[in-house]
Amino acid sequence: MDSLIQSNMSTPSFGARTFFQKIWDDHVIADLGDNSYLLQIDRLFLHEVSGGVALRELHHAGRGIDSPRQVFTAIDHVVNIYPGRVAGQGRNATASAMIAETITESARHALQVFQVGDPRQGIVHVISPELALALPGLTLVCADSHTCTVGGVGTLGWGVGSSECVHVLATQTLVQSKPKTMRIWFDGELPTGVGAKDMALHLIAQIGANGGIGYAIEFAGDAVRALPVEARLTLCNMAIECSARYALIAPDNATYAYLANREFAPRGLAWDEALAFWKTLPSDAGATFDMELHIDCTRIAPQITWGTSPQHSSPIDGAVPAPTDFDDTATRALAERALAYQHLVPGTPYRDVRIDVAYIGSCTNARLSDLRAAAEILRGRKVAAGVMAICVPGSSRVKAEAEALGIDRVFREAGFEWLESGCAMCATGGADRLADKRVISTTNRNFENRQGPSTRTHLASPATVAASAVVGYLADPRMLTMAEHNPSYQAHSTQTAR
Amino acid sequence: METFERISAIAAPLMQANIDTDQIIPTPYLLRTSEDGLSEGLFANWRKRADNTLNPEFILNHAPWSAAQILLAERNFGCGSSREAAPRALRQAGFRAVIAPSFGEIFFSNCFRNGILPVRLPIGQVQMLAEQMQAAGGDAQVAIDLHAQTIIAPAGETFDFETPPRLRMMLLNGQDEIDLTLQRRAQIDAHRDRDRARRPWAYEPQAGRH
Secondary structure (H helix, E strand, O other): OOOEEEEOOOOOOOOOOOHHHHHHHHHEEEEEEOOEEEEEOOEEEEEOOHHHHHHHHHHHOOOOOOOHHHEEEEOOOOEOOOOOOOOOOEOOHHHHHHHHHHHHHHHHOOOEEEOOOOOOOEOHHHHHHHOOOOOOOOEEEEOOHHHHHHHHHOOEEEEOOHHHHHHHHHHOEEEEEOOEEEEEEEEOOOOOOOOHHHHHHHHHHHHOOOOOOOEEEEEEOHHHHOOOHHHHHHHHHHHHHHOOOEEEOOOOHHHHHHHOOOOOOOOHHHHHHHHHHHOOOOOOOOOOOOEEEEEEHHHOOOEEEOOOOOOOEEEOOOEOOOHHHOOOHHHHHHHHHHHHHHOOOOOOEHHHOEOOEEEEOOOOOOOHHHHHHHHHHHOOOOOOOOOEEEEOOOEHHHHHHHHHOOHHHHHHHHOOEEOOOOOHHHOOOOHHHHOOOEEEEOOOOOOOOOOOOOOEEEEOOHHHHHHHHHHOEOOOOHHHHOOOOOHHHHHHHHHHOO | OOOOOEEEEOEEEEOOOOOEHHHHOOHHHHOOOOOOOHHHHOOHHHHEOOOOOEOOOOHHHOOOHHHOOEEEEOOOEOEOOOOOHHHHHHHHOOOOEEEEOOEOHHHHHHHHOOOOEEEEOOHHHHHHHHHHHHHOOOOOOEEEEOOOOEEEOOOOOEEEOOOOHHHHHHHHHOOOHHHHHHOOHHHHHHHHHHHHHHOHHHHOOOOOOO
């Protein structure tokens, strides 16, 4: 825990507000008392699993949609991800029926639908920033826990249940308890080979899978400012894995450059007006948070998860921990159960753990920059014999852009399957192929059976997944990318690839 | 909406931390076009073995635990996926309450809309309830009173708990949340008139070529 410092050192300043507080204040329609507020919701996203239920229940309740122009439907969770797919095709007959119902019900209310065949189709949390439907200072909800992803462009997004979705459909508002605020500073510079996914896993290992309960997190600090926008989306995406429902990164020039000219971004004078407003949003100097944490980035290494909770993460150049490494009884019991499920023995160096599958996909790590990072490692290399390697781009647009750049060829020539966009194997799509396999995955959850029956998932960054695909074992990406500069990595590499 | 006032029932201990909603109801059970029959999926990967027969080692597969209406768990129960099928599966299987030191927030909120009361108690008190239930072999009852916000342990100890007031009233009275909100129509419209002037782009998402 030495890189984690808790502080409350900021000097309070009268009237100074946090970024979160400013968005919250802008959206309060009514203070309902007891820390409960009626909030205006700027964007609602539906998808075919929870959105279909919400539309059905809205219909049964005999209610209409309050603000249909602010509601969008993404078809992503259970779509067919194999080449040659056509619109409306699910992974099986039931999935197709769910997609059909969601599209029919959306059409009845004239909602905009992004479905297969539309170049804008993709995973909801990938396309909402990509289309600039997520903008700084907006509230955006979706019946999906990873909605906090859009905090990467400064949108206050959070996951809701399908009943709450019905409430938003009927009123374009939601009643919420106001969370406490936590600012997490990532201080210093990230070492080479360490990215946003590693920052997130390192953080969750430190504060625990329950460390964010009750908080809206703001990520700050030099290392966060230095992250490209897509990496910020990755960092915010993982906030729910420490059970924080909301995560934010204040918008800056990188955010504005990312959003400008995207499909639903304001245009012309409206853009100028919006930009001036967005620049007022970052936390004021002297704004106070309920908790502040500091993480020393220089101590973060590429991460790998060993267990069945995202908090079960440690540096990939190390070894599988022992339950006795943990003080707390419940944490120790969880570690024991996790190691049994994962078929891992404490003390085993990660580089000795053989993998069956390498998977690159999901709302966490399947944007263009993620595929680029993996391609840098895969270029001129081959996937190890016996490893099934699969890439599912996060959106149809990401896939098209990658293909225009020739990134698909790098993946294919290395031996990866190059599939169509969707939630795919993060949401048990392909569970039959992953059953009882050991998978290194760029996804966000290593829960028991999350990716398939008895599937043993190890979470990591795209670079780490690509390196492991090549080596055939859990592998430190630095030993491939830095080998030519640093002989010690070369030695490590030779030893591992035996 | 289903109400909750007070119950007295068997409480089954499932004393693990971070029981996520993928465990409460695995994703394959979400592929459906009806919300009926969700209890089939409740804890399916723990309740059933690979050949689909019941796992004799899982507590809820045994009488009297199989009649439990209250679940006891360690911290962060219901973390992970937002799937509302999680509280619905619990309710359809007969559960009315979950007692744990903390909850995943989306799950916590979803419970109230599905007739389930989530109760936050310090871990020591949850453990005491679990131990008393285990000692009685499940032949004991935990009483929960949402009016008084108290829990009475099998051996008679009383624990106070707190529930967010608005959600408590919703559950006690079975109020429809949407109807309550729509009573504030004028307030909503007034807010939007002011807000739209400040943030017009928030209300008019327009696709366009740049």
